[in-house]
Amino acid sequence: DAKTxxxxxxxxxxxxxxxLPCNHSTISGTDYIHWYRQLPSQGPEYVIHGLTSxxxxxxxxxxxxxxxxxxxxxxxRATLRDAAVYYCILFPGGGAxxxxxxxxxxxxxxx
Amino acid sequence: EADIYQTPRYLxxxxxxxxxxxxxxxxxxxxxxxxxxxxxxxxxxxHYSYGVNSTEKGDLSSESTVSRIRTEHFPLTLESARPSHTxxxxxxxxxxxxxxxxxxxxxxxxxxx
Numbered sequence: 001d002a003k004t005x006x007x008x009x010x011x012x013x014x015x016x017x018x019x020l021p022c023n024h025s026t027i028s029g030t031d032y033i034h035w036y037r038q039l040p041s042q043g044p045e046y047v048i049h050g051l052t053s054x055x056x057x058x059x060x061x062x063x064x065x066x067x068x069x070x071x072x073x074x075x076x077r078a079t080l081r082d083a084a085v086y087y088c089i090l091f092p093g094g095g096a097x098x099x100x101x102x103x104x105x106x107x108x109x110x111x
Numbered sequence: 112e113a114d115i116y117q118t119p120r121y122l123x124x125x126x127x128x129x130x131x132x133x134x135x136x137x138x139x140x141x142x143x144x145x146x147x148x149x150x151x152x153x154x155x156x157x158h159y160s161y162g163v164n165s166t167e168k169g170d171l172s173s174e175s176t177v178s179r180i181r182t183e184h185f186p187l188t189l190e191s192a193r194p195s196h197t198x199x200x201x202x203x204x205x206x207x208x209x210x211x212x213x214x215x216x217x218x219x220x221x222x223x224x
Contacts, residue, residue, distance in 0.1 A: 030209070031209075032209045032210060034212075036213075042217060042218075043201050043203070043215030043216055043217055043218050044154070044201070044203075044213075044215045045215065046212035046213060046214070049210070049212065051210070091209045092209050097159060097161075097167070098144050098156040098159045098169060098170075099144075099156070099203075099213060100156065100170060101146075101153045101154040101155075102153055103153050104153070
């Protein structure tokens with residue numbers, strides 16, 4: 001299965017940009033890069049996804065390296081409500097036909 | 112806002128009981144999933160479905176079973192609950208294909224005593 005590697009935790013200050021990295025050196029040509037986040041005591045929430053080009057939506061931006069072996073989720077102005085575990089997922093990724101969640105990055109936002 | 116619902120939110124039940132966790136979505140999605148998540152740990156895919164009468168096992172082996180007789184409904188059943196089944200169970204749905212997002216329910220936190 002294609003796997004992703006993320007830092008266990010990151011800390012940022014409120015109202016500053018946050019760059020969450022993800023390495024996926026075994027990505028295949030058909031894998032999409034998905035990002036989800038999970039707030040405490042809630043189910044995961046979709047953030048953004050892309051294939052090759054950088055993507056923007058109302059929540060975040062996704063920057064994908066040219067060789068697709070890494071990507072970065074960018075929160076342009078973090079708020080306390082952005083404190084969550086962020087998951088970088090390759091889909092389909094080679095396993096069962098569902099999103100395969102790793103340990104993710106625990107993002108801590110300081111006021 | 113996601114239109115996917117799980118009931119109950121919390122369930123405490125005795126060992127040996129049969130339980131069914133309900134999951135319904137109103138988005139007309141063909142694909143539905145069940146995940147299991149222990150506190151502080153990652154989510155594991157245990158079942159998924161491509162549509163009516165389709166069920167598949169996920170990456171993590173589970174003693175639970177699922178059924179899909181209606182598009183909008185994907186219940187999960189444990190015939191005889193054990194303390195090892197204590198966990199959070201999350202249901203999700205999506206359109207077919209990889210260029211699509213999944214919507215998750217709030218989860219059912221199951222405790223077997």
